Amino acid sequence: MSSAVVSIPEKAFEVRLAEHADAGLSAANFDVVEVVVAEPGAGEVLVQVDYVPVAAAFKDLMKVHCQLPVPPWKPGDLVGVGGVGTVVASNSPDLAVGDLVQSFKGWSEYWTGPAAQFVKLDGGAFPSPVYYLSQGPTAYYGMATVARAGEGDVVFVSGAAGGVGSLAGQIAKARGATKVIGSAGSPEKVAYLVEELGFDAAFDYHDGPVLDRLREHAPEGINVFFDNVGGEQFEAAVQAAAPHARFALCGALSTQAANGEAVLPRFDLMTAITRHLEIRPFATYHTPDQIQDWSVHFSQWLAEGRFVYPHTIVEGGIQAAPGVLLDLLAGKYRGSVSVRVGEPA
Ligand SMILES: NC(=O)c1ccc[n+]([C@@H]2O[C@H](COP(=O)([O-])OP(=O)(O)OC[C@H]3O[C@@H](n4cnc5c(N)ncnc54)[C@H](OP(=O)(O)O)[C@@H]3O)[C@@H](O)[C@H]2O)c1
Incomplete structure (x- = not known):
């Protein structure tokens, strides 16, 4: 030995x-x-x-x-x-x-x-x-494969200062999204998203109704929603969605973090139908393909200086x-x- x-x-x-x-x-x-x-x-x-x-x-x-x-x-x-x-x-x-x-x-x-x-x-x-x-394999699969975020998209990421969300927002930017908006739980995290991670806008979800914040930041509606939170943020994203918006549902932090009974989101089916929303929950297993996809982009974007971990x-x-x-x-x-x-x- x-x-x-x-x-x-x-x-x-x-x-x-x-x-x-x-x-x-x-x-x-x-x-x-x-x-x-x-x-x-x-x-x-x-x-x-x-x-x-x-x-x-x-x-x-x-x-x-x-x-x-x-x-x-x-x-x-x-x-x-x-x-x-x-x-x-x-x-x-x-x-x-x-x-x-x-x-x-x-x-x-x-x-x-x-x-x-x-x-x-x-x-x-x-x-x-x-x-x-x-948590890059999850963030990359959700943003690139499930939501297909890219040029011209207005993207909303909930739970944006967490392990998945902080990467998901940067991935959307790196893929050419026009505007990336993040939500987080404190003014410090909001400043961090905009000043250090390159989000175009961010808001504290404790700061009044989430739908009001989304209407301010995305008056034309959101094209992509990467959801880590569920609850009120999911409900608001449905209302603020542009026609044919793509939703990648990754997590339910508002329920997961709660101790005891948590309030589940209400789903406005008529709005989802009439706007042709594409709502896809997903679970990743960090398969070799997903790890490889992420690693290639992560290394490249870090080397180009347009991404941080x-x-x-x-x-x-x-x-x-x-x-x-x-x-x-x-x-x-x-x-x-x-x-x-x-x-x-
Ligand atoms: N689908 C998949 O394959 C997959 C894979 C991995 C992870 N996930 C899921 O992805 C989500 C994000 O994971 P993560 O590791 O990045 O978590 P995380 O963001 O590190 O989780 C901790 C954060 O949760 C937020 N939080 C706590 N209570 C909240 C509430 N009531 N409402 C909103 N946010 C709250 C807090 O941020 P604030 O200070 O901003 O509130 C806290 O910093 C989780 O739901 C996780 O289970 C899914």
Whole structure:
């Protein structure tokens, strides 16, 4: 076995689901436990985790009644989906000590498993490994394939300062949209969208009826709606839609973030019919094709200097991850959110 020069501790921390979150999410839903770091067997590697992502959808995966198209977690399961790390011991010819890898395992300080469970990454492709944790495949598929946003379009993105929305708006701009409008939950986020991400206009959805804001910013109507939120924002977008507008329905944050019963949007069917609205909910699985489509455009747009990767890195190690999810749902962060676990600052 080859091992890194770094010392590997006997024990490390990981985060498990303590109880389902159907009744609401709090710190009590998580168990932070210390476990023995498993030595890699034949064909296996030991990976020190560098960063793990935190996303709104994790709350759904913590519920018995999870509506996502993947199995929810059970009490005792690791919380979290994926992350990036560095191989620190290897019993496999396929991965060497020092390789940067991506995994779909959960919130832990170390991962041990067959080399085939890890994807080797190019450590020099992006300024930081967290670029591999973007929600780009979803944002790109939704904006390019489902909504087909392009030249001449007036585009509205709800939840625009989040991991998906902050990329979706920039993708619409990069594809030539005439005007991109974003909604977010604070004046700081509104300024961020316009001043740093290149949105043409943005508004705080707490600032009066959403329909009034859309009529101000898009008097001719919106041609594309990329919806991360649902609720009032979906209802308003139907009313503000131009004929033949395309809706890509990606998320329902107003329902997902609520603790307890959330108000579902009303659907004005007659308006949708008479304006020939094309309303397409979609779920992405980050297939190799979707990842490839996104990666090619992401690298190119970054290199051309007309795209940024909005992200927040939170310190505090794996023990901080549960609190980061609670803060994320409360609107504390911008862009894709990751917790730094092992990689030095
Ligand atoms: N369809 C798919 O294949 C797919 C794949 C991945 C993710 N998704 C979905 O896409 C959506 C966006 O994901 P994300 O990771 O980018 O989430 P996110 O934006 O990082 O989620 C956190 C944000 O939700 C917002 N929020 C909280 N309560 C809200 C409310 N009542 N109304 C409106 N916004 C509220 C807050 O932003 P503000 O401060 O701006 O309120 C907060 O910062 C989620 O619904 C997720 O489940 C779908």
